[in-house]
Amino acid sequence: xxxxxxxxxxxxxxxxxxxxxxxxxxxxxxxxxxxxxxxxxxxxxxxxxxxxxxxxxxxxxxxxxxxxxxxxxxxxxxxxxxxxxxx
Numbered sequence: 804x805x806x807x808x809x810x811x812x813x814x815x816x817x818x819x820x821x822x823x824x825x826x827x828x829x830x831x832x833x834x835x836x837x838x839x840x841x842x843x844x845x846x847x848x849x850x851x852x853x854x855x856x857x858x859x860x861x862x863x864x865x866x867x868x869x870x871x872x873x874x875x876x877x878x879x880x881x882x883x884x885x886x887x888x889x890x
Contacts, residue, residue: 835882843868843889 845868869890873883883889 832878832882835879836886839869839872839883839886839889842872 869883872889873880
């Protein structure tokens with residue numbers, strides 16, 4: 804019914820408004836860049852002769868912090884892509 808549709812639409816609007824008030828949005832890009840650098844500092848390509856002919860094991864996307872961080876939202880993607888050091 805029309806009333807149910809309007810209620811659903813209002814719920815969507817409320818969720819969007821709540822996400823705009825999220826504290827993470829107040830963190831400056833420069834701080835997030837430092838956090839991303841720290842998260843991605845470790846080298847996730849490890850040597851293992853049993854995994855491939857070259858001995859290099861390519862991690863899955865969920866094991867690669869830069870890929871995970873860049874998949875959160877468009878802002879985080881923009882920040883991650885601006886940091887060549889994390890790739």
